[in-house]
Amino acid sequence: MPELPEVETIVRGLHTRVAGDAVESVWIGSRPQPLKSPAGVIARTLEGKQIVRVHRAGKHIVFDLEGATGASQPKKGGRGVRGQPRQAASLRQSAQWIVHLGMTGRLVVCDAALEIAKHTHLIAKLASGRELRFIDPRMFGKLSVHAGGFDPGGVEPLEVSEAQFIALFRGRKTPIKSALLNQKLLRGVGNIYADESLFRAGIRPRRRAAAITREQLGKLHRTVREVLREAIALGGSSISDYVDADGEEGFFQLQHRVYGREGEPCLVCRTAIRRIVLAGRSSHYCSKCQK
Ligand SMILES: [Zn+2]
DSSP states (O other): OHHHHHHHHEEEEEEETTTTTTEEEEEOOOTTBBHHHHHHHHHHHHHEEEEEEEETTTEEEEEEEEEEEEOOOOTTTTTTOTTTOOOOOOSSSSEEEEEETTTTTTEEEEEESSSSOTTTEEEEEETTSSEEEEESSSOEEEEEEEOOOOOOOBBBTTTOOOHHHHHHHOOSSSHHHHHHHHHHSSSSOOOHHHHHHHHHHHOOSBBBBBOOOOOHHHHHHHHHHHHHHHHHHGGGGGGGHSSSOOOOOOOOOOOOOSOOOOBBBTTTOOOOOEEEEEEEEEEEEEEOOOO
């Protein structure tokens, strides 16, 4: 499952490839599972729009669209654009296309002649002659459109200040690991990076957030961002592998210090790494380095 650094890498690759291009037409498959906005609304919103920018919000991929012919504001009712103020019709209409890759979702930029892979749910024909395709065998991915200002909730971990970070976690009765995974607090920190950040901060995953000092939370604030930044820096070199036509994932992984290393010696003190299950997720830690 792609985590924040992988999504950031994908987003950078997509931005390089498709920003400035325009969507001419959209084909959407018959499977309803990936569609979080009605198919017709997605198609009308994308068609005729220019892709201005591709960026990340948590683990969501956001395409900022602008164009003259979009129909992201339905004439009647509020289909697909809940809670957004109705805009006056304007020549330059903006909208957003949101893609969440789920477990196995992939966005591929390819030549139109390339054979269409199994499990392709959406094809956007681009003005450049290429196609942007969404492929997802397990269909946990989600496609939706928004009028603009998409906000998945939570605070962006790479932008959160130390004071904000401490305020988010201080006083919470849940284990710190569960709090780190709570997307309503920080968005986009997944299981692997939560374990790695806690190891570097010297905090056990099961510790109650309320029992952690300000200083330790300050340290965790630094390690969360350090781990994510290192992973993004590594991912940057594999951009082309990811979005290439054959869609092979080629991420260089951050060398995990605890995640997935149950029973192996701690890289700092040689104590065997332990694995516990917390809220249904594996957590890995060193019982000597983490308190
Ligand atoms: Zn250790």
